[in-house]
Amino acid sequence: MRPVTTTDHAPPATPVRALLPLIVPALVVGVGSSLLLLAVTAISTRFKNVLWEVLPDALGIGRYSSLWVIVMLTATGLAVGLVVWKVYGHAGPDPATMGLVDPPLPAPVVPGLLLAAVLGLAGGVSLGPENPITAANIALAAWLGRRAMRGTEADLWAGLAAAGTIGALFGTPVAAALILTESMAARPAPGALWDKLFAPLIAGGAGALTTVLIAHPTFDLALPELSGSRWGDIPAAAVVASLGALVGMAAVYAFPYVHAAFRKLRHPVVMVTAGGLLLGLLGTLGGSLTLFKGLDEMKVLASDPTGWTFPQFALMAVVKLTALTVAAACGFRGGRIFPSVFIGVALGLGFSALVPEVHPTLGVVCAVLGVLLAVTRQGWLSLFTAAILAADPHVFPLLCVAVLPAWLLVTGRPQMQLHDDGTSLR
Incomplete structure (x- = not known):
């Protein structure tokens, strides 16, 4: 009998010819995804300037006076509610039931979804563009791609x-690779990891480079340097990240109840207007x-850590945190990552102001880590986002330590996403 060798059990390598045809489609999808994001961002920014600068100046009203803030947010809720009610597809499913990466929506839903997102971004709603933009790009890529490649x-x-x-x-494909790695771990399939990441990395790189070359985005908050780690930073990092996770979990536990309260209003126009x-x-x-x-607002906070x-x-x-919970529960279309980062920045700077021994940079990155873990339940995304806020290599080992107790507080708990019946995912 021939002896068994390790090569007998090795999985067959994915042929190069199976990966090469994916390069061009991945480049096209990556560039197209970035261009749609940039277009939505540009349109919402111009509309925001009209609503919050041109219009109040023309009316002789303070740009951020209490009256104008209430009027604008209520009007934004009314406008988004009308889109959800009347536009074909109702701007997609209930956003409380949607995650960052979901199965493709029907392509005709995309215009209403993007319109609702633009109105919310311009009107001052505490949600980011990530969820609706990702859903729109997935829907369009699936619709066009399956027709182009039968x-x-x-x-x-x-x-x-x-x-x-x-x-x-x-602005980097690393974030995409990390998130997709978590998704693949939840749905394991045969094959080498890098074979499965090959085309997505190309798409992520193309999308990142397109955005960087056109818009030059940055997440660096220009926080003070740590200038080396101290023994006391280790427990401080663990405590701050854990407190951030607990603050985030407060919103997670409140989410289904807030959602249920808005659903009692029944009509989408009434629900979203009340939320506004x-x-x-x-x-x-x-x-x-x-x-x-x-x-932009968290950069203002970080520019003057002692200013509040x-x-x-x-x-x-x-x-x-309350605004994020209300906006996500009442029917506004948007993502939760960017508002969660703002919450973490404010918490981290607050901890540093309360306990001066906690370095502002340490406080910010660890609080952001904790809040994101609670809200997104994605460890790699939370670590990556917290790390890129500070261009300081000393934060990496501290974050890797801080994530452990924070993860113990959130794992197995309800998520900030609901089933169709209104109960929380776990």
Whole structure:
């Protein structure tokens, strides 16, 4: 009998000829995903300038006065509610039931979904563009791709579009690879990991490079350097990340109840308009920095870490957390990553203001890590996002330690995503 060798049990290598035909489609999907993101961002930014600068100036009203904030958010809720009610496809499924990467929606739903997203981004709603843009790109890629390449599966195009969009959002394909790795772990399939990541990495790289070359985005908050780690930073990192996770979990546990309360209003126009009114009231309480998706606003906070007191930082974090919960539950279309990062930045700076021994950079990255773990339940995404906020290599080992106790607090708990019956996913 011939002796058994390790090569007898080795899985067959994926032929190069199976990967090469995916290069061009991956490049096209990646570039297209980035261009759609950039287009939506540009349109919403121009519309935001009209709503929050041109219009109030013409009317002689303060740009961020309490009256204008309430009027604008309520009007935004009314507009989005009308889109959800009347536009074909109702701007997609209930966003409370949707994740960042989901199966493709029907392509005709995309215009209404993007319109609702643009209105929310421009109107000051505390949600980001990531969920609707990713859903739109997946729907379009699956619809066009399966017509261009007969016999291909929708999952192929969904993976390429998700990678291209996430790469474009973060300006690097690394984030896309990390998120897709978690997805593949949840749905294991035979084959080498890098064979399965080959085309998505191309799409993510194309999307990232397109965004970087056109828009030059950056997540670096220009925080003070740590100048080396100290022994005391280890427990501080673990405590801050755990506190951030607990704060995020407060929103997660409240989410199904807030969602159920809005569903009692029944009509989408009433639900989203009521949500807009609540967001307007929250905006008057927390100030203008608690409006919008939070990317530009968190840079304002980080530019002056000592410019606010602990109660002020805490108030902004609580208001933003409440606004995120309300916006996601009442029917606005948007993502939760960017508002969660703002919450983490405010919390981290607040912890540093309360306990000066906690370095501001350490406080920010660890609090962001904790909040994102609770809200997204994606470890790699949370680690990556927290790390890119500070261009300081000393934060990496601290984050790798801090993620462990924070993950123990969130794993197995309800998620900030609901089943169709209104119960939380786990």
